[in-house]
Amino acid sequence: MRPRKYHTSAITDSMFKKETNRKQETVKVTLDGESRELQSGISVAAALLADGQIVSRISPSSNKSCAPHCLMGVCFECQMEIDGVQQQSCMVQVEEGQEINRRLTGSEAEKK
Amino acid sequence: MIKVYDAVVIGAGPAGISASARLAEMGLQVLTLDEQQRLGGQIYRNIQESSQKTRDDMGDEYARGIVLAQRFENSGALYYPRATVWDIESDGCVYFSKDHQSEQIRANYIVIATGAMERPVPFPGWNLPGIMGAGAVNNLAKEAELTPDCDVVLAGSGPLLLLEASLLIQKGVNIKAILETTPKTPSIDAMLKVFPALKRFDFLKKGLKMVGDIKKSGTPHHKGITNLRAFGDDKVERVEANNGSTHLQFSTDMLLTHFGVIPNTHIFRLLGCQMAWHREQRYWYPQIDKWGRTNFDHIFAAGDGAGVKGALTAEYRGEIAALEIAHCLGIIPTYERDQLAGPIENELKHDDYPRPFVDAVFAPSFSKESFDDETVLCRCENIKIKDVRKAVGEGVREVNELKIVTRCGMGPCQGRMCGPAMAEVVGAELALSPDQVGVLKIRPPLKPIPLGEIADMEIETAGAGQADLFKNQSK
Numbered sequence: 001m002r003p004r005k006y007h008t009s010a011i012t013d014s015m016f017k018k019e020t021n022r023k024q025e026t027v028k029v030t031l032d033g034e035s036r037e038l039q040s041g042i043s044v045a046a047a048l049l050a051d052g053q054i055v056s057r058i059s060p061s062s063n064k065s066c067a068p069h070c071l072m073g074v075c076f077e078c079q080m081e082i083d084g085v086q087q088q089s090c091m092v093q094v095e096e097g098q099e100i101n102r103r104l105t106g107s108e109a110e111k112k
Numbered sequence: 113m114i115k116v117y118d119a120v121v122i123g124a125g126p127a128g129i130s131a132s133a134r135l136a137e138m139g140l141q142v143l144t145l146d147e148q149q150r151l152g153g154q155i156y157r158n159i160q161e162s163s164q165k166t167r168d169d170m171g172d173e174y175a176r177g178i179v180l181a182q183r184f185e186n187s188g189a190l191y192y193p194r195a196t197v198w199d200i201e202s203d204g205c206v207y208f209s210k211d212h213q214s215e216q217i218r219a220n221y222i223v224i225a226t227g228a229m230e231r232p233v234p235f236p237g238w239n240l241p242g243i244m245g246a247g248a249v250n251n252l253a254k255e256a257e258l259t260p261d262c263d264v265v266l267a268g269s270g271p272l273l274l275l276e277a278s279l280l281i282q283k284g285v286n287i288k289a290i291l292e293t294t295p296k297t298p299s300i301d302a303m304l305k306v307f308p309a310l311k312r313f314d315f316l317k318k319g320l321k322m323v324g325d326i327k328k329s330g331t332p333h334h335k336g337i338t339n340l341r342a343f344g345d346d347k348v349e350r351v352e353a354n355n356g357s358t359h360l361q362f363s364t365d366m367l368l369t370h371f372g373v374i375p376n377t378h379i380f381r382l383l384g385c386q387m388a389w390h391r392e393q394r395y396w397y398p399q400i401d402k403w404g405r406t407n408f409d410h411i412f413a414a415g416d417g418a419g420v421k422g423a424l425t426a427e428y429r430g431e432i433a434a435l436e437i438a439h440c441l442g443i444i445p446t447y448e449r450d451q452l453a454g455p456i457e458n459e460l461k462h463d464d465y466p467r468p469f470v471d472a473v474f475a476p477s478f479s480k481e482s483f484d485d486e487t488v489l490c491r492c493e494n495i496k497i498k499d500v501r502k503a504v505g506e507g508v509r510e511v512n513e514l515k516i517v518t519r520c521g522m523g524p525c526q527g528r529m530c531g532p533a534m535a536e537v538v539g540a541e542l543a544l545s546p547d548q549v550g551v552l553k554i555r556p557p558l559k560p561i562p563l564g565e566i567a568d569m570e571i572e573t574a575g576a577g578q579a580d581l582f583k584n585q586s587k
Contacts, residue, residue, distance in 0.1 A: 002243075005479075014261060015242065015260060015261060015262045015365055015366055016252065016258040016259060016260060016261055017258070017259055017260075017261035018257055018258060018259075019257050019258075019259050019283070020163060020165070020257040021163075021165070021422075022411075024552055039256065040163070042255050042256040042257065043149070043256075046252055046255055046256040046258065047256075049256075049258065050250065050256060050258055053348065054241050054242065055241055055346075059491070059494065060488075061434070061492065061493050061494035061523070062488070062494040064239075065241055065346055065347075066239070066241065066491075067240075067241030067242065067243075067244075067347070068244065068248065069239075069243070069244055069245060069248065070229065070230065070244075070245050070247070070248055071244070071245070071247070071251045071252060072154055072229065072247060072248070072251060073147060073148075073244075073559075074229045074230075074232075074376070074525065074528050074529065075311035075491070075525055075528065075529050076492060076523070076524040076525040076528075076529075079524060081496065085212070085562055086560065088559075091147060091148070091149075091194075091196075093149050093194075
């Protein structure tokens with residue numbers, strides 16, 4: 001089965017707004033090969049949601065997009081490759097220079 | 113040589129914090145391992161760095177964590193955040209991964225305070241992006257000060273669903289509807305249990321105020337709904353449900369679900385702890401004595417992981433476990449343990465008055481009709497309810513067999529998201545209670561870690577002593 005193409009840009013209108021009077025600090029990360037500035041001091045999953053990036057990965061079993069569900073380390077839906085290791089992104093703090101790969105397009109099946 | 117501690121506490125929520133603090137205050141060498149970045153567990157998430165606004169929003173229940181966290185920091189307990197325990201043995205051996213390195217340690221006593229999780233209940237479309245746990249959004253507020261900025265529907269059952277609804281209403285979020293699966297009229301059993309709960313009028317008053325706030329806001333609130341289902345292409349777009357014979361439909365950008373809270377029992381099951389079944393709330397929890405001791409003399413359980421009773425009880429049970437461990441280690445004599453435990457036990461009793469009532473009012477109930485054939489049960493492996501039913505039809509009678517036959521529960525979450533519902537589905541098919549169809553066996557690693565980490569780890573096995581001796585002689 002050919003995986004579907006995902007138009008992730010279509011679903012990046014943020015579902016969340018930031019409600020704070022604190023000064024916002026950011027870090028620069030590489031997200032799927034592109035440089036991106038994310039809010040610092042929070043988990044990778046939270047920082048991506050704040051940035052309007054809802055889709056966290058493509059399920060290897062169903063080939064459909066997944067998004068963070070529990071945000072407390074239970075569901076593994078937010079699992080993605082962070083600095084070369086598959087990790088639950090809700091359990092990892094976002095850091096300057098991090099390389100985050102969600103592999104939303106160009107899955108192994110598509111390359112073949 | 114691997115490091116040895118008097119006590120290792122796993123988890124830094126209210127139970128873990130209070131157990132660690134008490135043990136360290138008595139002069140014991142304590143190591144607290146916590147998977148998260150910061151102290152507090154879920155209830156006190158980000159407590160030390162949260163803004164005043166967040167603290168005001170979350171109220172006194174949240175603010176209590178400030179004092180607790182301060183006490184922990186002053187206690188002298190050694191604290192490792194970002195430390196994921198991936199294996200544990202009943203002899204006191206603990207393996208954990210921290211910052212991409214794994215380590216083996218040994219403890220005389222272990223307190224497991226790994227808390228609870230939201231009960232996963234599969235319904236059609238529940239794995240669509242835009243559908244999250246109500247607890248997830250609560251966590252985002254505490255950790256990142258994020259608030260939903262779109263249309264929201266809330267669905268499910270339990271006090272935390274209503275709490276989250278009232279928090280979001282207070283913040284001015286556009287809530288299209290609250291869809292409660294809780295029956296419209298409480299059972300007679302629940303009504304009878306209201307009497308002990310009356311002793312905690314303060315608690316009931318808070319609940320009534322919450323419901324009153326929701327009512328005042330004019331948010332559509334449907335009780336006793338059935339057949340919850342979500343639709344959408346790449347993300348949730350529409351939520352439907354039935355209210356008696358009325359068909360409900362809402363277009364929405366976000367659906368927040370909550371079906372109550374159950375103990376996170378993977379670590380206990382990995383250890384081989386004796387488990388007990390909570391008939392009313394339909395969950396497994398480790399069998400413990402009044403001090404929190406499991407069937408293993410040196411392994412204790414405290415907090416919601418040992419049975420869901422809330423943050424205050426968790427804190428007290430952490431203290432109680434710590435007192436007994438100090439007693440076993442010979443730090444305090446029996447009379448002192450009892451003297452110190454007395455007032456805490458009274459607090460525990462006081463805190464527990466409303467619990468039977470709350471458990472009964474929000475008692476989950478499942479039947480064959482609760483689950484739709486086409487619903488994905490195992491999100492990791494994409495296994496549907498019908499796949500499980502088919503296997504049961506072919507003669508499978510137990511969840512571990514089912515896992516082998518269907519792959520349900522074999523993905524990275526190790527059955528955390530499908531295990532409870534799988535037992536319900538199999539139970540309903542066979543007209544058995546879910547506790548009669550087995551419980552998934554858990555194997556290390558508790559969370560996936562790179563194999564290289566294990567290869568690089570210094571390990572001391574039971575036989576290592578002898579091997580070392582041999583090596584010395586041959587020199």
